[in-house]
Amino acid sequence: MGTWGAAQQHGKASAPVTHRAGGGGRTWRALSLLGALPAVALCMANVMLQQRHHRPARPTFVPYHHLRIRTKPFPWGDGTHTLFHNPRTNALPSGYEQ
Template sequence: ESTNVNGHEKSKTWKILSFVVALPGVAVCMLNVFLKQQHHSHEQPEFVPYSHLRIRSKRFPWGDGNKSFFHNSHLNALPDGYEGHE
């Protein structure tokens, strides 16, 4: 019966730690992300055609073969520049 009491005390300790440490930690992280997003520039980065970036040794097996799977047309440049900006 003493192991049951000990187990109950351990679960109570973890429950308290979850509410006192984990939840405030998550809240602080969410606040940090929110504040950094407020100061983040939403402008497109300048395109610099470095030869070692955006190397395509073979085509991607989806779409037109030139865009990565998680391609973002606002932030990810293609080898010849951003989409829609000639």
């Protein structure tokens, strides 16, 4: 058998596939939607319930001279609050608001 015969035999083995195995994608999609998403929701609910009971105390305000320096006012609001200011967690130069 020459090279041509070997090429013909390989050509038969590598013929194009006419059918596809489409069940794998559907299986992983179903596992993701029916398994992973509820598991993430349960973990999120667990963390939120645990966090409600273990809220850490806010540290006392210490007016360090190198923190909260305002050389010019912010261009929004009254000029002393940052853009995403939270009165419970972010201190002003004079201390916490709440």
